[in-house]
Amino acid sequence: MSSHREAPGISKDPVADSTDLYAFTSPDHPDTVTLIANYIPLEGPDGGPNFYSFGDDVLYEITVTNGGSVADAITYQFAFTTEYTDPNTFLYNTGPISSLTSASWNVRQFYSVTRIKGGKAEVLATKLACPPVNVGVRSTPNYAALARAAVHPLDGGWVFAGQRREGFYVDLGSIFDLGALRPFQEAHLIPLPAVGGIDSTKHLNVHTIAIQVPKTSLTKGGELPTDPTSADSVIGVYTTASRRKSTVLDSGGRTTDVGPWVQVSRLGMPLINEVVIPIGTKDFWNSTEPKNDAQFVANYAHPELAGLLPVLYPGVFPNLAAYTAARVDLEAILLTGIPSGIIPGFQNSTGSTPADLLRLNMAIPPASSPNLNGILGGDLAGFPNGRRVFDDVATIEIRAIAGVTIPLVDPSFTPDGAAGAVSDFSAAQFSSGAVPGNGRYIDHFPYLGTPLNGFDNPS
């Protein structure tokens, strides 16, 4: 998964487990950037009676670096509280929920937003309402309206926190069954007939924290970025979740949390802690800061998956198998940003300090015809220039690790033919629209689709 259940520790703590991070120029408001941090992996729509919610005891953050630096510049903090309308019923709702003030809605969640910028912490909003989860056709008959009402104005932009449809797509069951890609599994070391991939997350929801902010509030000098070659046009983004250092589980169901916040989860680029960082280091990685990622460079320079591909697919990746040099291409794409002079008209460098950040060059305008493969597909507005909700990051990163991006830094290398073709899904699945599928996204904030309701899903 992108970062779903990616480390031993956080896999046991779903509400603090970041799953995906997105950062992109808002296509319908191109003077703004949308930042989305998703939490709670593999969220079944029918998860009652205690439906999924954010953790009241978790501090969620989205941090932005700017000015071509990996230093924290702006942090948005989100803190949640849950209230019961009637603590004497076991029900999430006692009738249809028709509005965010509906008396029949029993379990409500609210949140505050604090911004840390320029050495000052400022509370931007308090007691903003989350929408309910999409319980079902009787309880939440007009869910889209409830979600719209939970989009709140914030500091010249918008904010939303609540349940949405899972946007990330992957063949989870296959990829972790010895690295199989179903459309190509006839070439696997343990061969099976080639078939289309299975979209493992198609019927799942997620909890989303989304903010849409003017670009001028993210740049170092407050200017609107228009020059793609300027370092001031580039931001780096990561999300973290933290818990209090001490938790006492007392008698009578009481819990006491005290002490400073301790970071338990972080996420910048997709799939890094998932497949680049080894299992014995994953929990530690989650506790560290991106600006200290030099300690993990060896995992990028010689990624385990690049060594496994020629073994799992005998004879398919001979050029990759023979390539022993450090993967400078991956270090650039994933750790420092792509410098000028590699891709015409593009850069998203944050300097030479390695850091796991989702980097966005805000001067690149939104694409009129987006390509799911982002920059690999010739679309400079897509991953790894930030990440849009529909970008096929699994395919892009598998192809990059398979060697398709090595020529960017080493023109003497010829990628194997398979490197540019491997994917979780068949070309037919993409061309027919079966993947990513209908209803997964919407064309306006918060861009992830209406969550699936629990009555009809799983169907």
Add this chain to the structure above:
Amino acid sequence: MANVTRRTFLSTTVGAAGGVAAMGLIAGPSTLVEAAQNVADASDGPMSSEPMTAYVRDAATGEIAVMVGHREVVTKDPQLIRRLQRVTR
């Protein structure tokens, strides 16, 4: 308030020897300087009713971490550790 960064916000550990300033909290940030060598005696002033937890980080060095609110104070008190060890025998 004092200069706040994300990391100083998260980690408000206060050293026993140095007396490092603790940083702000989500609402109503507090800036306190701890000059503790040991946990303050009740006679030093009014006691907080806030929950407080403490754990022995390293018995060999006498290091105890005390957490209250959003702060962590690390102090050295080998005698307290010995008393705790006695009562848990």
